Amino acid sequence: MSADLIVVGSGLFGLTIAERAANDLGLRVALIDRRNHIGGNAYSENDPATGIEVHRYGAHLFHTSNERVWEYVNRFTTFTNYVHKVYTSHAGEVYPMPVNLGTINQFFRAAYSPAEARALIAEQAAELGDKTPENFVEKGISLIGRPLYEAFIKHYTAKQWQTDPEQLEASIISRLPVRYTYDNRYFNDTHEGLPTQGYTAWLERMADHPLIDVRLGTDYFDTSQEINRDTVRGNVPVVYTGPVDRYFDYSEGELGWRTIDLEEEVLPIEDFQGTSVMNYPDADVPYTRIHEFRHFHPERDYTKDATIIMREYSRFAGRDDEPYYPINTDADRSGLLKYRDQAKAEPKVLFGGRLGTYKYLDMHMAIGSALSMFDNKIKPHFAEGAPLE
Numbered sequence: 159m160s161a162d163l164i165v166v167g168s169g170l171f172g173l174t175i176a177e178r179a180a181n182d183l184g185l186r187v188a189l190i191d192r193r194n195h196i197g198g199n200a201y202s203e204n205d206p207a208t209g210i211e212v213h214r215y216g217a218h219l220f221h222t223s224n225e226r227v228w229e230y231v232n233r234f235t236t237f238t239n240y241v242h243k244v245y246t247s248h249a250g251e252v253y254p255m256p257v258n259l260g261t262i263n264q265f266f267r268a269a270y271s272p273a274e275a276r277a278l279i280a281e282q283a284a285e286l287g288d289k290t291p292e293n294f295v296e297k298g299i300s301l302i303g304r305p306l307y308e309a310f311i312k313h314y315t316a317k318q319w320q321t322d323p324e325q326l327e328a329s330i331i332s333r334l335p336v337r338y339t340y341d342n343r344y345f346n347d348t349h350e351g352l353p354t355q356g357y358t359a360w361l362e363r364m365a366d367h368p369l370i371d372v373r374l375g376t377d378y379f380d381t382s383q384e385i386n387r388d389t390v391r392g393n394v395p396v397v398y399t400g401p402v403d404r405y406f407d408y409s410e411g412e413l414g415w416r417t418i419d420l421e422e423e424v425l426p427i428e429d430f431q432g433t434s435v436m437n438y439p440d441a442d443v444p445y446t447r448i449h450e451f452r453h454f455h456p457e458r459d460y461t462k463d464a465t466i467i468m469r470e471y472s473r474f475a476g477r478d479d480e481p482y483y484p485i486n487t488d489a490d491r492s493g494l495l496k497y498r499d500q501a502k503a504e505p506k507v508l509f510g511g512r513l514g515t516y517k518y519l520d521m522h523m524a525i526g527s528a529l530s531m532f533d534n535k536i537k538p539h540f541a542e543g544a545p546l547e
């Protein structure tokens with residue numbers, strides 16, 4: 159094995175590290191992934207029958223206010239001017255999300271001004287008086303009042319967590335955004351858009367360098383592979399972006415994750431729902447939302463004979479499921495602290511990314527965090543001989 163640096167995981171964190179190490183430091187990088195494609199959860203592919211780009215691990219919208227990340231990603235792709243908006247279908251009516259003045263006025267059949275709406279929600283949110291919210295339901299009511307909470311949040315959250323909200327901790331929500339204007343743009347960031355030629359073109363361009371040796375279908379714990387934890391440990395510098403509990407053989411217990419199931423359907427019509435994402439916040443619908451992929455790229459000349467939708471269901475992840483969102487119970491948090499100590503002590507291995515740090519990271523955060531790790535740890539190690547820790 160002739161690599162200067164091994165990167166485990168070819169998601170946006172690992173890709174950023176590999177790209178910088180090859181281009182900036184001239185290092186030979188082995189980039190390994192157990193999946194048979196690069197890009198981690200941002201991966202997408204064009205459906206062969208319809209040509210419609212489908213995000214394989216759930217819809218991915220790029221947005222950032224970080225100028226350094228924006229400049230960096232634009233080295234590999236341009237972005238369309240797509241602006242994300244979400245609607246929600248409650249009790250036979252469709253409302254704009256997140257909750258804004260349009261949602262409030264439609265819901266209460268009113269024409270409130272911003273000040274009137276603010277006063278109404280404050281009055282409804284005061285229902286609990288001085289009582290400290292004891293669970294998720296009370297916290298939700300204290301933030302946006304009972305009517306809006308019950309319509310748009312309660313069952314949606316119950317479906318996401320497969321748990322009665324009375325049993326969920328108040329700490330799951332710290333704020334629920336309510337906008338007292340008609341602005342229903344989903345993200346507030348300076349930059350937003352979708353990669354013009356698709357995610358995979360972008361991700362492949364990051365890995366396209368003669369010094370980057372991409373090895374797919376390679377699990378880092380498979381001891382029949384040339385590169386695996388046992389052969390590498392302590393010998394070659396590693397950036398590991400897989401699950402931290404797995405790396406240490408679950409010695410401190412398994413960290414909890416939620417996963418999603420995505421049910422794809424190709425329909426023989428031009429347009430199913432008229433928008434890219436429709437939430438379903440009611441208890442009698444089993445899925446949380448439906449994505450319709452053609453609407454992410456209105457600028458493309460997609461077929462009018464078919465459309466692709468994906469229903470999204472949420473549940474707790476078992477060990478063999480894809481881990482998507484950290485659950486973060488008290489037990490998870492204390493386990494994580496112990497894993498962090500082990501990670502620090504692990505020679506020549508840096509842990510990064512969503513799975514390596516047990517943190518939900520948006521794409522721009524994964525990239526930003528990888529750029530920082532490169533500047534603060536990898537470059538000083540290779541350029542100045544600083545220890546890798």
Ligand code: FAD
Nearest residue numbers: 167169170171192198199216218219378400511512520521
């Ligand atoms: P990942 O993309 O998860 O990559 C980790 C890689 O490590 C994987 O390819 C995995 O196969 C590999 N790996 C794991 N274990 C091993 C092993 N033992 N051996 C070899 N390889 C291994 N972000 C946004 O900005 N906008 C969005 O709209 C958005 N939507 C999302 C929707 C969902 C459902 C999810 C789950 C995430 C979403 N994200 C979104 C977040 C985005 O996916 C992450 O920012 C990104 O995945 C982080 O990259 P990463 O490299 O840390 O992890």
Ligand code: NA
Nearest residue numbers: 501502504507
């Ligand atoms: Na370490």
